[in-house]
Amino acid sequence: MSRALNFNAGPASLPFAALARARDELIDFDGSGMSVMEHSHRGKVYEKVHHEATALVAELLELPKDYDVLFVQGGASMAFAQIPMNFLEAGKTADYIVTGAWGEKAVSEARAMSKAANGGEVHMAASTQQDKTYVRVPRQDELSLTPGAAYVHCTSNETIHGVEYALGPSTPFPKVQAPLICDMSSDILGRRVDMTQFDVVYGGAQKNIGPSGVTIVIAKKSMLDRGRKDLPAIFQYRTHAENKSLYNTPPTFGIYLVRNTLAWLKSEGGVAAIEARNVKKAAALYDTIDGSGGFYRCPVDKACRSIMNVVWRLPTPELEEAFVKEAEAQQMIGLKGHRSVGGIRASIYNAVEPAWVDALAAFMKDFAKRRG
Amino acid sequence: MSRALNFNAGPASLPFAALARARDELIDFDGSGMSVMEHSHRGKVYEKVHHEATALVAELLELPKDYDVLFVQGGASMAFAQIPMNFLEAGKTADYIVTGAWGEKAVSEARAMSKAANGGEVHMAASTQQDKTYVRVPRQDELSLTPGAAYVHCTSNETIHGVEYALGPSTPFPKVQAPLICDMSSDILGRRVDMTQFDVVYGGAQKNIGPSGVTIVIAKKSMLDRGRKDLPAIFQYRTHAENKSLYNTPPTFGIYLVRNTLAWLKSEGGVAAIEARNVKKAAALYDTIDGSGGFYRCPVDKACRSIMNVVWRLPTPELEEAFVKEAEAQQMIGLKGHRSVGGIRASIYNAVEPAWVDALAAFMKDFAKRRG
Ligand SMILES: Cc1ncc(COP(=O)(O)O)c(C=O)c1O
Ligand SMILES: Cc1ncc(COP(=O)(O)O)c(C=O)c1O
Ligand SMILES: [Mg+2]
Ligand SMILES: [Mg+2]
Ligand SMILES: [Mg+2]
Ligand SMILES: [Mg+2]
Structure with a gap:
């Protein structure tokens, strides 16, 4: 088998070691004569896997003890x-900072939820939309924050536009007073970030964490305590925290694959080591774009360029189509930009091998020489 | 590897053929150089699997064209x-028929949902609770139905108590006027049922359909049309129907395993064939219980005994504990009754081999002879 050079945006490439482990023990987990997915979620065999996955998230993200890690279902879209169902009480306002299409969707779902269930107001605290697209995050002085807001919501990396906040150990998120909630679907665990500045972080697993079908929620215990209590139990994040994500049947095989993926990440040296690798991978592509004499063009402000989703344009849609087609012939998969924006996108999450990125950069140079 | 005799209630045993197929193609699906879980949910390779799984549900259940099959997330608990969020509008009443613990939970979540989101009334149309447990379904004359109800809700098989409606091709559900909604988590696809008497059927996949993490919803298109429109898009079942369960990222690998499981069921002869096998499996256990001279005792009324979850008691809790322990030593797994009721429960879903049930019946006879 030759492994595809997989640049999918999500579901995306997973570490080969995590997949091979799953294959090797698929029909007989730990000598039990059963697949891990045939085990009861209330039994010792599965519970060990479940708690290992939870503990790996906390360890790799260096979460303090006052944070809970939850595995739930529904995707980031459910979140x-x-x-807002949990945290936007009547009489309060939630501030949304929008830097792309996913932030827009978060706003629109929050508005609908709040109206349907007697919640508070949704306020657009900032939007960097310009000419129907997004190329940057807002400056501190562009934020119109509500005093006493229920929370501030942001999207750390906008997967479709390749627009990311420059977060790092000494580069915090812009200053806000209210609890900070972040959709971190597409960059969680890809670089070092001080998680203690966030009160809630959530994301679909299908980029850096595992397969689709698992949703991660990381929250300060004090924030969970404040959540609305008059909701069905299943909708209260509190319920899942109290039951260690075993309130109802969890997606057991998905969580097992999260375990495999995070065990691999740990064995590779953890987040600091993967960040160094990710930064180099991204640089290889951005350097190729910027060094192409204008043949390739990345629309995103240099300070906001994502190290997870690299987007660029070619001179014409025809050339973009030819680029994707030729790349596919060389087993480079998933390079077509999101249908809503067009162009090219290379998603280079943790499991994407540096060698695949080098091959893509080489192909870009060759293509530019031939067609530029 | 010797395969365990798996009587888990869910997650439960899966067909070995479905698992072996998953193992064989786990790291390279269809020569693509990628696992199926690494494929985009918007790509041709995955979409084929997705639509095959949907089509198999419709085919095996003989659904007419005016029904939609959805794969969503969250489990039956989310449903x-x-x-009620979708179908219990203000000013209306929903009638709940409760025959066990899962029906109770459905009522309590419906009450909370309705209050939180301005829905209608929840009415207990019948409950067969007696001495803190459930041993039967209600008679037609016990149903207190509301004229013009939004819907009637029932649980076709109560997994914990082993209490099932005697549904069949010529044995319909008791007569109701309103749309009929059924939690069929633990018996769907286990026997022939006229699905056209139901307007919505739902269930977690982790019994007869596949792994946990996939929730199935089967609904009349006209019912979906009637659902509340002022909800967040993700909560409207309509959204998932319009997008063929691809509104947001679905649990792709879970749905792939559903495909494998249902392909196996079809190859075994479909629902009629599996029903014949299931009826024999259940009879082997009930006959052993009834023929034990009172050592084993099934509390459930004969007409309501589940062919999926067979529950019974032994003379003392100590004997029950010894029974479970000895069975486990013979690799018979999952026989402990639900923690809320105690006793013994053998879940004998579609993938549980007749030979395993025969081995269990033989063990029961031997145990009774030694300890009775
Ligand atoms: C940043 C971000 N938020 C939300 C989503 C939606 O996630 P899901 O499909 O799991 O609902 C995505 C999916 O790509 C995303 O990238
Ligand atoms: C009949 C029935 N309904 C609902 C549920 C809850 O399902 P889930 O854990 O998928 O939320 C179960 C689980 O065993 C069940 O058997
Ligand atoms: Mg995306
Ligand atoms: Mg703060
Ligand atoms: Mg159960
Ligand atoms: Mg009817």
């Missing part, structure tokens, strides 16, 4: 509605 | 809240 778009469930976050 | 407990999402069903």
